[in-house]
Amino acid sequence: MPRSEISTAAGQQHKLILVxxxxxxxxxxxxxWLRQLKRYFRSRTRIIGSLGQPLLFLLALGFGFGPIFQxxxxxxxxxxxxxxVIAMSILFMSVLSGIEIIxxxxxxxxxxxxxAPVSRLEIMFGxxxxxxxxxxxxxxxxxxxxxxxxxxxxxLMALPLAFLFMFLISLLFTALGTAIASVLKDMQGFQLIMNxxxxxxFFLSGALFPLSGLPKIIGVIASIDPLSYGVDGLxxxxxxxxxxxxxxxxxxxxxGIVILLSIGSFLFSKIEV
Amino acid sequence: xxxLGDKNSxxxxxxxxxxxxxxxxxxxxxxFTVGRGEIFAxxxxxxxGKTTTIRMMTTxxxxxxxxxxxxxxxxxxxxxxxxxxxxxxFQDPSIDEELTAYENMEFHGVLYKIxxxxxxxxxxxxxxxxxxxxxxxxxxxxxxxxxxxxxxIARGLMHHPKILFLDEPTLGLDPQTRNLIWSYIKNxxxxxxxxxxFTTHYMEEAEDVATQIVIIDHGKIIVQATPSxxxxxxxxxxxxxxxxxxxxTTIREEEAGVIDHLRMGRRMHKR
Numbered sequence: 127m128p129r130s131e132i133s134t135a136a137g138q139q140h141k142l143i144l145v146x147x148x149x150x151x152x153x154x155x156x157x158x159w160l161r162q163l164k165r166y167f168r169s170r171t172r173i174i175g176s177l178g179q180p181l182l183f184l185l186a187l188g189f190g191f192g193p194i195f196q197x198x199x200x201x202x203x204x205x206x207x208x209x210x211v212i213a214m215s216i217l218f219m220s221v222l223s224g225i226e227i228i229x230x231x232x233x234x235x236x237x238x239x240x241x242a243p244v245s246r247l248e249i250m251f252g253x254x255x256x257x258x259x260x261x262x263x264x265x266x267x268x269x270x271x272x273x274x275x276x277x278x279x280x281x282l283m284a285l286p287l288a289f290l291f292m293f294l295i296s297l298l299f300t301a302l303g304t305a306i307a308s309v310l311k312d313m314q315g316f317q318l319i320m321n322x323x324x325x326x327x328f329f330l331s332g333a334l335f336p337l338s339g340l341p342k343i344i345g346v347i348a349s350i351d352p353l354s355y356g357v358d359g360l361x362x363x364x365x366x367x368x369x370x371x372x373x374x375x376x377x378x379x380x381x382g383i384v385i386l387l388s389i390g391s392f393l394f395s396k397i398e399v
Numbered sequence: 400x401x402x403l404g405d406k407n408s409x410x411x412x413x414x415x416x417x418x419x420x421x422x423x424x425x426x427x428x429x430x431f432t433v434g435r436g437e438i439f440a441x442x443x444x445x446x447x448g449k450t451t452t453i454r455m456m457t458t459x460x461x462x463x464x465x466x467x468x469x470x471x472x473x474x475x476x477x478x479x480x481x482x483x484x485x486x487x488x489f490q491d492p493s494i495d496e497e498l499t500a501y502e503n504m505e506f507h508g509v510l511y512k513i514x515x516x517x518x519x520x521x522x523x524x525x526x527x528x529x530x531x532x533x534x535x536x537x538x539x540x541x542x543x544x545x546x547x548x549x550x551x552i553a554r555g556l557m558h559h560p561k562i563l564f565l566d567e568p569t570l571g572l573d574p575q576t577r578n579l580i581w582s583y584i585k586n587x588x589x590x591x592x593x594x595x596x597f598t599t600h601y602m603e604e605a606e607d608v609a610t611q612i613v614i615i616d617h618g619k620i621i622v623q624a625t626p627s628x629x630x631x632x633x634x635x636x637x638x639x640x641x642x643x644x645x646x647x648t649t650i651r652e653e654e655a656g657v658i659d660h661l662r663m664g665r666r667m668h669k670r
Contacts, residue, residue: 159511169536238554241457241487242510243479344551362555399459 148387154244159259162370166260169237174269175329176334180215180268184208184275187334200336204389205366208269210333212297216265220296221324223257224303224390228313237399243356252389257278261296262289269364287372288363294379295356301386308393326351333357337369352382410435410562410594411456416465418451421445422439425451427618428465433611436586437632440609442602442642449598452488453566456596457487471559483511486555489599490566492547497539500544501533503539504557511558518557525553525626545576552583556593563587566598569604576599581608604637612638616646 162255166173188204188211195203239249266289269277279285306319315338329345331353337345348354359375362368413431418426426448433439443449454460456467458474458481465473474481494503501522508518526532529549538545548568555563565584569577570664585608588592599605605612606626614621614629624646626638633641 153509153512153638161495161498161502161506165495168497233496234489234491235495237459237489237491238493239509239510241459241482242507243482244514263517334417 131176132258150242151248154248155255156248158239158249159256161343162253162256162306164262164366165264173264176215176264177267177271177290179218180211181271183211184272186213188275204272205278205280205365206336206361207334208272208275209301209364210267210331210357211272212292213331213333213353213357213360214328215268216261216295216356217299217328219264220257220299221259221303221319223260224254224300224305225316225319226257227253227304227307227349227394228310228316231397232263232312236253236397238348240397240399244271246397247391250304250394254297254304254390255288257300257303258293258296261300262292265292265296279364284363284366288360289374290362291356291359291379294361294376294383295353298352298356298379298383298386301329301383301390305386305393308390308397319370330354331357332369354380355379410437410470411439412468413452413456416452416455416459416467416468416561418455419462420447424618426451426455426462429615429618429620430465431613431620433594434598436588436592436594437623438608438610439597440605440612441596441598441615442605443598443615444614446556447615447646449615449649450513450566452485452534452615453487453508453596453598457485457564458482483558484560485564486558486560487550487564487615488551488568489612490549490570492544494539494547494550494554497538498554499536499544500526501535501537503550504554507557513558521557525556526550526590529553544582545572547582548572548576549583556587556591559591560593562594562596565595567598567600569599569601577604582607600644602637606638607626614642614645621645 184204184207188207191207192203195201195206200206227236230239231326240246269288279288306323310316310319330347331351332348333353337348337354337358340348355375355378358368358370359372359379362372362375368375408427409432410629411431413432413595414430416429417424429448429452441452444609448507451460456469456474458478461475469481470484472484474480480576495506498506504522505518508522511538513521523532525533529552531546531550531553534542534546542550552565553564563584568584569580572580581604584595588595603619609626610630611623612626613623622632623631625665629641629645630636630638633644634640635644
């Protein structure tokens with residue numbers, strides 16, 4: 127049957143071309159990812175600077191609220207709040223990584239990537255993966271610091287799952303940052319985003335307090351805040367305390383990632399420089 | 400389209416190109432051709448529509464009307480092929496300051512899908528041409544503006560483009576550096592047969608190097624000629640005088656763009 131032979135040969139060739147395109151796309155995604163990492167490791171002041179806030183939260187809140195928390199019968203507050211503080215530093219880092227596009231636009235580097243023979247989707251993916259990796263690393267550093275403050279992961283077996291949650295949170299909020307940066311023309315709107323979006327996302331996520339027994343409206347807001355599921359997932363894998371349950375956390379985070387990546391990709395594809 | 404000329408002789412064909420931003424017509428029914436191997440100067444006062452035209456020619460902006468053919472390729476049909484056929488040095492710097500000279504080149508090579516071995520050789524070759532090979536591992540943020548420009552030119556040539564767009568390549572550089580940069584460019588035009596398409600406000604530069612000149616004003620093409628042809632036409636002895644004779648002597652107010660706002664913002668943050 128020569129005809130079918132030809133068609134399978136053609137099919138194989140087709141597959142090979144597809145694989146080749148993907149592999150070549152990988153190169154582009156890889157170099158964009160690598161760029162984000164290099165930029166991160168080269169700015170030591172930025173790394174150290176961004177560790178100040180989580181450290182303060184751990185010390186002031188962890189030790190300050192600890193006794194009250196204990197008296198209320200909720201157990202060790204450091205165990206409770208550390209996953210929240212990790213989630214916080216990941217949130218800030220990811221949004222910042224996404225928003226970096228504004229700087230790239232200012233310094234003209236964005237043009238260099240937008241005029242190259244690659245698709246916007248590849249650029250968006252490379253950047254987002256890079257930003258998410260950096261934010262995850264930041265989360266891991268905060269986790270290490272929290273060990274000094276007395277935090278102990280409840281199970282070593284669950285650690286890989288905790289890292290997965292860190293990465294998912296990073297991915298979600300880097301995509302959010304990218305989406306925002308694609309719409310914002312300059313850094314003027316940055317304060318607005320921080321105060322009216324990032325801060326509420328953080329404070330209403332249950333990062334600092336348990337979500338059970340809250341006033342109804344706060345509870346509703348917390349349940350539509352994607353970070354709530356990230357915090358809860360981290361808390362259940364790091365401290366063994368959960369509100370929604372691990373499965374729900376995973377599903378909702380994944381849905382959030384898909385939605386925000388789609389919005390981010392769409393808005394990024396509309397950027398004009 | 401037929402009267403636009405022979406496919407082999409014209410590397411750029413722009414026909415009836417128009418760009419409207421709401422009510423404002425930035426580029427108005429512009430047509431011109433650029434011959435292969437030409438050093439082509441695209442001149443005009445501020446806000447005349449030069450950069451908007453270049454942005455459309457380099458696929459960064461979609462034309463409202465009209466067509467462009469680059470090296471026989473229609474960018475709207477085959478964007479990637481069109482993009483591979485040109486290199487560009489933007490008016491504003493576009494290198495990553497946090498990366499080294501070599502890393503910037505490497506980044507470009509990967510985006511343009513140049514195989515690793517070729518990439519290595521080409522980076523070395525080009526960085527040697529622009530005399531930055533010794534500085535290849537330095538971060539770009541410690542480079543002077545002249546060094547950055549040289550790096551950008553080298554980067555734009557990485558993928559062996561047929562056309563090199565240069566949007567005010569010598570802006571803000573001292574005469575020595577300008578001279579050096581033009582000698583590279585003229586040399587490249589000769590040895591690699593690259594067509595050069597550039598804009599500048601330094602008329603003596605255009606007079607010196609250009610083989611063809613187009614002047615655009617208020618979004619419309621005023622004239623296309625050789626430098627000597629222009630001077631003869633306007634009965635002037637320098638290109639600058641010819642330019643002023645054709646475009647008048649009133650100063651153009653240009654609205655500050657997004658980039659300018661950003662830059663002002665950054666300066667304020669720095670303080």
